[in-house]
Amino acid sequence: MNSTEFSKQKGNASFAHRLLEWYKINAREMPWRIPPHDHAQGVRADPYHVWLSEVMLQQTQVATVKDYFLKFISKWPTLFDLAQSDEEDILKAWAGLGYYSRARNLKKCADFIVTEYEGQFPQNFETLKKLPGIGDYTASAIASIAFDEAVAVLDGNVERVMSRHQRIEAYFPDAKADTKAMLAHILDKEQPGEFAQATMDLGATICTPKRPACSLCPVNEDCKGFKNGDAELFPYKKPKKEKPIRKGAAFVLQNEKSEIFLCKRSQSGLLAAMTQVPTTQWNSRQDGSEDITEAPIEANWKKMGIAKHTFTHFHLELTVWYAEGINNVPIKGWWCKVEKLSEEALPTVMRKVLERALA
Ligand code: SF4
Numbered sequence: 001m002n003s004t005e006f007s008k009q010k011g012n013a014s015f016a017h018r019l020l021e022w023y024k025i026n027a028r029e030m031p032w033r034i035p036p037h038d039h040a041q042g043v044r045a046d047p048y049h050v051w052l053s054e055v056m057l058q059q060t061q062v063a064t065v066k067d068y069f070l071k072f073i074s075k076w077p078t079l080f081d082l083a084q085s086d087e088e089d090i091l092k093a094w095a096g097l098g099y100y101s102r103a104r105n106l107k108k109c110a111d112f113i114v115t116e117y118e119g120q121f122p123q124n125f126e127t128l129k130k131l132p133g134i135g136d137y138t139a140s141a142i143a144s145i146a147f148d149e150a151v152a153v154l155d156g157n158v159e160r161v162m163s164r165h166q167r168i169e170a171y172f173p174d175a176k177a178d179t180k181a182m183l184a185h186i187l188d189k190e191q192p193g194e195f196a197q198a199t200m201d202l203g204a205t206i207c208t209p210k211r212p213a214c215s216l217c218p219v220n221e222d223c224k225g226f227k228n229g230d231a232e233l234f235p236y237k238k239p240k241k242e243k244p245i246r247k248g249a250a251f252v253l254q255n256e257k258s259e260i261f262l263c264k265r266s267q268s269g270l271l272a273a274m275t276q277v278p279t280t281q282w283n284s285r286q287d288g289s290e291d292i293t294e295a296p297i298e299a300n301w302k303k304m305g306i307a308k309h310t311f312t313h314f315h316l317e318l319t320v321w322y323a324e325g326i327n328n329v330p331i332k333g334w335w336c337k338v339e340k341l342s343e344e345a346l347p348t349v350m351r352k353v354l355e356r357a358l359a
Contacts, residue, residue, distance in 0.1 A: 015219055016188040016195055022218035023198035028205065030062065031069055039194060047121040047146035048079045051109075054141045055102050055133070062204070068097055080119050083110035091274065091345035098348060099312075100274055105133025123147045145193040152183035153196035157203025163235035164207060164225035172235045207231075245315045248282030249290045250307065250350075252357035253299070254324040255335055260354070261326070262344060263333030270311070275345045277353060278331060282316065290319040296331050299323035307356045309349035316349060322357040 024036045032053040034045045052072055056065040071093055076082040082090070087107045094103035109132045113119060121142065122128050129139035143149040154162075159172055162179050170178070188195040206213045214226045225231030253261040265274050270284055278296045280288030288294070292301050304320040336344060341354060 015186050015222070018218040019198045019202065020188060020191065020194055023194060023201060026201065026205070027197065028062075028201050031066060031073075033197065036194060039191075044148075045146045045193070047142050048082075049073070050142050050146045051121070051134075051138065052106070054138045055106060056097060058102065058138075059099060060097055064097070068094070078119075079110050079113060079121075082106065083114040083119075087273075088345065092343060095274075095345045096348055096351065100271060100347065102133065104272075108132040109134060121146070123149070125149055125151045141196065144196045148191070148193050150184070150187060150189045150192045152180040152187060153199075154180050154183060155200060155203075157201075157207075158183070158196075158199045159203075159235055160209065161199055161203045161207045161219075164212070164231040165219060165223045167224040167228060167230075167234065168236070170236065171238050175235070243310070243314050245317060246282050246284070246287050247290050247317050247319070248280045248288030249292070249294055249319045249321060250276075250353040250357075251278045251295050251301075252304075252320065252322045252354060253277070253297070253326045253329060254322070255327045256325055257335070257337075259335035259337050260341065260358075261329050261333055262336050262346075263331060271347050271349075273345075274347045274350075276347075276350050277357075278329075278333075279318065282318075284311065284314055292321055295321060295323075297323075297326060297329055299326055304357050304359075307349065307352040309352055318349070318353055320353050320356045 027033070027036050029035070030053070032045065032049040034043050049069075053065060053069050056068055072082075075089075075093060076085055085107070087104060090103050090107050091100060094100065097103070112132050113121060122131070123143070124147070125139050125143040128134055128142050129136055131139075134142075137153070137155065140151045140153045141155075143151050144153050154176060159176070159179065162168065162182060163172070163175070166182065168175050168179060172179075183199075202217070202219075206217050210232065212231055214220050214223065214231065217223065217226070220226050223231070225234055255261070261277065262275050263278055265271050265276050267273050280290070280294045282288035292303075295301060301321045301323045304322045307318045307320050309316050309318075338358065346354070
């Protein structure tokens with residue numbers, strides 16, 4: 001299906017109109033979003049807020065992102081504030097969201113915009129996508145939502161709506177380019193940002209992955225998937241490759257003051273520069289030893305079970321060992337009070353390890 005064929009279909013002239021009318025009443029409230037009524041009065045979204053939220057929303061649910069977004073905005077109200085902060089502080093505030101290179105790129109991008117653009121976001125898609133850490137999708141979202149540039153914004157929700165509405169019988173992500181072309185053709189040129197957010201909301205609330213509420217859908221009258229009764233088959237996805245299981249061990253040490261020993265991961269590779277308890281040498285390509293002989297110090301170690309975590313390309317199973325009453329550890333690191341652990345840049349896998357050890 002190409003955009004020309006799409007344009008010939010009956011009813012498509014009003015696709016955007018029907019969607020925008022629905023959005024006026026049904027828009028989801030989000031702390032980074034300008035509600036449709038305010039947008040109609042000329043209020044525009046802050047590009048800093050759009051950027052931050054879109055980076056956070058990659059691979060993460062809206063409900064989780066809301067709290068992180070509010071934390072970031074209260075700590076760093078402007079892009080200048082973020083540029084002046086330490087990367088370490090950003091990693092600490094980001095801890096738990098995963099994909100930590102995104103947090104590091106936030107700092108790089110903020111620095112770049114302050115240095116090269118006097119702290120003002122460039123206002124078009126082509127320039128935005130050249131910024132550090134900003135890919136096609138984020139550039140299109142900022143250009144569309146903050147600057148009303150008529151570019152197609154295709155996230156997973158929009159992909160689902162379009163593939164069902166048009167019964168796109170091609171696999172994603174291969175079908176992305178054609179679908180973007182269709183979207184560019186049908187989006188509302190006067191309100192592209194509202195159109196983008198309306199399509200996202202339709203996918204998130206009505207055209208859901210399972211059991212879409214087609215009877216409530218504002219674009220059901222010309223939806224091919226609905227007419228054919230097979231909407232749920234779309235979008236076509238290639239079968240996922242099985243993820244390998246990697247193994248390793250993690251060593252939780254507590255001193256006589258009940259503090260926990262922490263150290264830094266290396267500056268490159270998986271979870272680079274994040275905080276951890278000592279572990280064996282696992283990474284995305286190889287297992288580490290699960291054995292106590294790999295512990296950083298001899299002690300009365302207790303096996304506390306397995307902490308499991310899934311990364312993008314593999315599952316990890318860490319055997320958790322615990323020892324107490326240890327005051328000196330022969331590796332570089334620091335002691336942290338248990339109640340202060342939440343302030344450390346601990347990735348989710350390490351939080352799971354600590355929960356298992358301290359349960
Ligand atoms: Fe999705 Fe159903 Fe609406 Fe079609 S009619 S776009 S399948 S919710």
